[in-house]
Amino acid sequence: MSLAYQALYRVWRPQQFIDVVGQEHVTTTLQNALLQQKISHAYLFSGPRGTGKTSAAKILAKAVNCEKAPTAEPCNECDACRGITDGSIPDVIEIDAASNNGVEEIRDIRDKVKYAPNVVKYKVYIIDEVHMLSIGAFNALLKTLEEPPKHVIFILATTEPHKIPLTIISRCQRFDFKRITAQAIVGRMKQIVEETGVDCDDKALQIISRAAEGGMRDALSLLDQAISFSQDTVTIEDALTVTGTVSQNFLNQLAGAIHERNAAAGLEALEELLLQGKDPARFIEDLIFFYRDMLLYKAAPALEESMERVMLDEDFQELANQVEPAQIYELIEVLNKAQQEMRWTNHPRIFLEVAIVKLCQLENQNPSSNVQVEPLLRRIEQLEEKLVQFQQNPGMAASESAAAAKKAPRPNRKGFQAPTGKINEVLKSATKTNLHTIKGRWGDLLEMLAANQMRSQAALLNESEPVAASDEAVVIKFKYEIHCQMAMENTRFIETVSGAMNDYTGKRMQVIGVPEDQWLKIRENFISQRGDGATEGQANATEDPLIAEAKKLFGDELIQIQD
Structure with missing residues (x-):
């Protein structure tokens, strides 16, 4: 059996500049320099693997030494061209820096540079993967690279130019090879x-x-x-x-299952794929690129060349027209997160399955939210209108709501009952300092609510005020029972006020609401049960409703309280 077969990439290695595909910006510049005989003493070819760096270096070595020089292309027929192609001419030296990266090897080059070429006009050193040289080797190369003899050309090739010292880069003409389309x-x-x-x-x-x-x-x-x-x-x-790529049909099928929110079909398709031995990491990358291409297709349908993985078949186009860009962003985000998690696990399949189910559920939430959001917005607007009415004419609004309650009593809706036990516990440990701190920032709280588009919450607090505060809780008195009930049933309201208390006092306080008429009874009962002597501190930590009303009318400065 003959072993003379050569890999395609070796047989079809470019032998002329015209064969170096996709690097016209490099080849044209080099050809012009050859024709004008403006050859530099050192070149740096950088770019991703397989883009033609070493091939271009060999072609340049042939072109400068071709018997027909100056020429834009080597003839590949003269002795010099043929000798350089088959490696028989000792004046073109290819060095692999990965295995010859020491100082000694570079010193050896430096010592031999001064000798004139034996066969051809120029001695050419092609140093491949030059970023692998040690610091000592780079330093040994510096002076030679800057001022080599007239008969020497250095061509350095690398996939990682950022690892090369700037002192080396600045001594070369640099050409960046691009990824080929x-x-x-x-x-x-x-x-x-x-x-x-x-x-x-x-x-x-x-x-x-x-x-x-x-x-x-x-x-x-x-x-x-x-x-x-x-x-x-x-x-x-x-x-x-x-x-190892996943077929377009399969990706269309899976994306269709995700769009239809059919987790079972999605997982079945995934099972089939993994049984075929596909790599989960490769598959998730394909799926990310699939959605990336879908996004680009929706943005610019004509740019077919910018597609990474997708061929624009009928199924893909139909699906792309059904999926919204916002959904694609969300899908890519979930897949990207799953891909990162898969890198650090021994069980990537689990993350892949979870991601597929999650994608189906993500899609599931969108239609239902579209249906429900409009009525919710209308309901919020109605409630805000009512609250504005309460604010403008609280007496009438309260009587109206009471009348409405009588006309259409709700079977489960009882009047609001303040938690007397909790309020008594707060009164036991209430302090005047806490109450004054909160009162002093009450206006700030209302402003903050209004600024954060929480007008309905701010309206609830307009006819309310803090009346007692311990280290753990604050009691807020509401003028109307319905306001108190609405506030205490609104989780967002309670969380916002509690957060504000934390900002103002440095303490995380529980918020307890009480209607005004119930507050007067609770306070009175508390004082009478504790006895005058024992309750003086607690009584002072709350504020008498009459004094509070007087302060509102005349301001703190004009009021003088005497026992």
């Missing part, structure tokens, strides 16, 4: 399959090019694998199997 990769692969006589489905090539993520070498390796895997023709299924 899916379209350009497909074009190159079509040329290769046509010339090698392989039968290949166009959509299979698209799947391979998208899986390659901008690297031509990755694409050709996958194509090689797909050709070996296939029978006579490289089909879409072959390409999906080799790349």
Whole structure:
């Protein structure tokens, strides 16, 4: 059995600048420099893997040494070009910095640089993965790189330019190689399959090019694998199997189940996928890209080239028209979170299943909320109108509400009963300091509620005031029982007031509401039960309703209280 077979990416390595796909900004500049004979002494080629850095370096080495120079392209026919291609000319030296990263290897280069080339015009050093050199090796290279002899050219190639010292970068002409577009990769692969006589489905090539993520070498390796895997023709299924990518039909099916809020169908589809041996991490990435492409398609349907994973078939377009952008943002957020969690677990499948169920439930909440939100908003508006009426004419509003209560009594609705036991406990440990602190900030509380679009809560507090406060709780007296009841049944109101008390006093206080008529009885009973001597402190910690009313009318400054 012959082992002479060479991988596609080696056979089809570019031999001229025109073959370096997707890097026209680099190749055009280099060709102009060659024609004008303005060759630099050092170049830095940086960019992702498989984008043509080393190939461009070899082509440049041939072009400067070609017997037909100055030329924009090496002829690949003269002895110099052929010798550099097959590696037989010792003046073009390729060094792998990953395995030759020490100071000694670079000193060896530095010592030999001064010798003139043996065969061709220029000595070319191509140092691959140059970021792997040690600091000592970089320092040894510095001076040589800055002022090499006229017959020497350095070409440094790297995937990680940020790891190279700036002193090295500043001594080179830098060229950044870009990721190759899916379209350009497909074009190159079509040329290769046509010339090698392989039968290949166009959509299979698209799947391979998208899986390659901008690297031509990755694409050709996958194509090689797909050709070996296939029978006579490289089909879409072959390409999906080799790349580990999930088929478009499957993604459409799963996205449809999520849109229809059918968790069972979603989990069944996922089970089928995992049984086929697909990797959960790869799958969730495909699903994120699927929704990303859907978002781009909705924003700009014409930009087909910007799609990462999706082919614009009928099912995809139909589904994209049904899903709202806001839903897509939410879906991507959930998937992204699941993807992060999957990186740190030994059971990624569980997170994937949870994410699918969560996506179905996320969608489930939207339609119901759309149905209910309008009546709720109308109800809130009605309540706010009533509260404004209460505020403007509390007596009439209270009598109206009492009359309405008589006309249409609610079977479960009893009059509000203040928690007498709790209020008595507060009175036992109430202090004047706490009460004065809260009273002093009462206006701030009302302003804060109004500023936070909580007008209905602010309206409830307009006819109310704090009357006693211990370290644990504050008692708020309401002029009307209905106001007190509405306030105490409103969880948001209680939380807001309690939070404000915490801000003003530094203590987390329970909020207890009491209607005015009940408060007078509770206070009177408390004082009489405790006896005059024992209750002086507690009585002073609350405020007599008559004094409070006088203060409202004339202000604190004019009132003088005498026993």
